[in-house]
Amino acid sequence: MNKIISFIVPSFNCEKFISKCLDSFLNIKVLDKIEVVVVNDGSSDRTEEIALGYQTRYPDSFKVVSQQNKGHGGAINTGTKSACGKYLKPIDADDWVVTENLPAFIKALERCQSDVVLTHHHTIDMSTGEKLKWMTYPEEFYREYTLSEIMDNWKSFDRSLTFHGICYRTDFYKQNTLELSEHIFYEDHEFATIPCCLAKSITPFDMFIYQYRVGDLEQSVSDLNQLKRLSHTEAVLMRFIKEQAITDRATDKSGAKRYYEQKAQGLLLSYFTTAALVDSDKKRGRQNALRLMNIFREKMPGAAAIAEGQFKIFMYLNKLRISKKTYKRILSTRIYNKLRHNHSFS
Numbered sequence: 189m190n191k192i193i194s195f196i197v198p199s200f201n202c203e204k205f206i207s208k209c210l211d212s213f214l215n216i217k218v219l220d221k222i223e224v225v226v227v228n229d230g231s232s233d234r235t236e237e238i239a240l241g242y243q244t245r246y247p248d249s250f251k252v253v254s255q256q257n258k259g260h261g262g263a264i265n266t267g268t269k270s271a272c273g274k275y276l277k278p279i280d281a282d283d284w285v286v287t288e289n290l291p292a293f294i295k296a297l298e299r300c301q302s303d304v305v306l307t308h309h310h311t312i313d314m315s316t317g318e319k320l321k322w323m324t325y326p327e328e329f330y331r332e333y334t335l336s337e338i339m340d341n342w343k344s345f346d347r348s349l350t351f352h353g354i355c356y357r358t359d360f361y362k363q364n365t366l367e368l369s370e371h372i373f374y375e376d377h378e379f380a381t382i383p384c385c386l387a388k389s390i391t392p393f394d395m396f397i398y399q400y401r402v403g404d405l406e407q408s409v410s411d412l413n414q415l416k417r418l419s420h421t422e423a424v425l426m427r428f429i430k431e432q433a434i435t436d437r438a439t440d441k442s443g444a445k446r447y448y449e450q451k452a453q454g455l456l457l458s459y460f461t462t463a464a465l466v467d468s469d470k471k472r473g474r475q476n477a478l479r480l481m482n483i484f485r486e487k488m489p490g491a492a493a494i495a496e497g498q499f500k501i502f503m504y505l506n507k508l509r510i511s512k513k514t515y516k517r518i519l520s521t522r523i524y525n526k527l528r529h530n531h532s533f534s
Contacts, residue, residue: 230257261368335443
């Protein structure tokens with residue numbers, strides 16, 4: 189039977205988590221319509237052995253591809269080449285999907301022809317148990333939107349226009365993507381930005397699929413690791429500058445350019461947060477943020493203009509020696525979110 193979706197599972201030394209991830213695909217109602225491509229990215233633990241066990245038990249649904257280590261982006265690139273489903277979606281090996289929602293997801297994908305599909309996702313903090321909802325709020329689910337329509341209502345869509353919320357039609361992705369950067373972290377921003385800016389049609393589904401594990405100090409998204417890998421964030425931002433002309437290929441050029449710049453400034457603000465608020469050397473952090481902002485003012489002025497107000501706030505907070513923890517506490521207040529017209533995560 190033709191596969192409706194290929195889930196790509198980039199896996200590096202994930203023996204503690206991968207069984208939970210792969211078990212979550214085992215919904216007997218739709219298992220024959222699912223392809224799970226596990227890319228063993230040079231693991232030195234039992235990751236490959238565990239994944240091969242699933243391939244042995246479910247040979248029509250699980251496929252293991254092993255390679256020398258190329259990093260998260262390189263593993264997704266390899267998995268994409270093997271994907272044969274109508275749609276594709278990466279799921280990290282330490283995360284999982286909502287098993288009981290797979291039949292509805294598959295049914296909706298069978299009817300859909302959009303370049304991009306959006307779904308809700310949860311973040312689950314493994315240290316506190318806190319579970320937050322990341323959702324879209326469109327006027328109507330299961331209908332196609334253009335990028336211009338989405339940019340006109342950005343806060344109704346932005347929380348699912350991420351690595352965890354995006355699902356691409358496979359032929360669209362293969363025709364329009366550039367290979368993701370290898371051997372660096374945070375290239376998932378490339379995945380959610382570069383192909384998506386060329387989409388002619390985007391459809392939001394009203395369902396949760398991705399379950400994103402957070403709260404682990406070893407994760408790339410932890411404050412200390414983001415500081416340690418600040419050069420990785422900068423490398424992705426430099427690629428955004430390098431590849432920005434890709435928006436000229438879009439049918440909806442205005443929507444594509446607005447989307448590309450909005451996503452670039454989102455990562456730019458993440459860089460500012462780490463440099464200005466996490467780095468204990470406040471002067472160094474301030475200088476790094478200013479240096480990068482000046483590059484964007486010259487090379488991608490549209491993204492810099494969107495970020496300008498927030499950049500000034502970060503510089504002020506840096507001089508006051510405000511920590512990221514305090515900043516996040518401010519962001520979570522009701523009055524702030526009301527002023528920003530943000531939807532609740534609860």
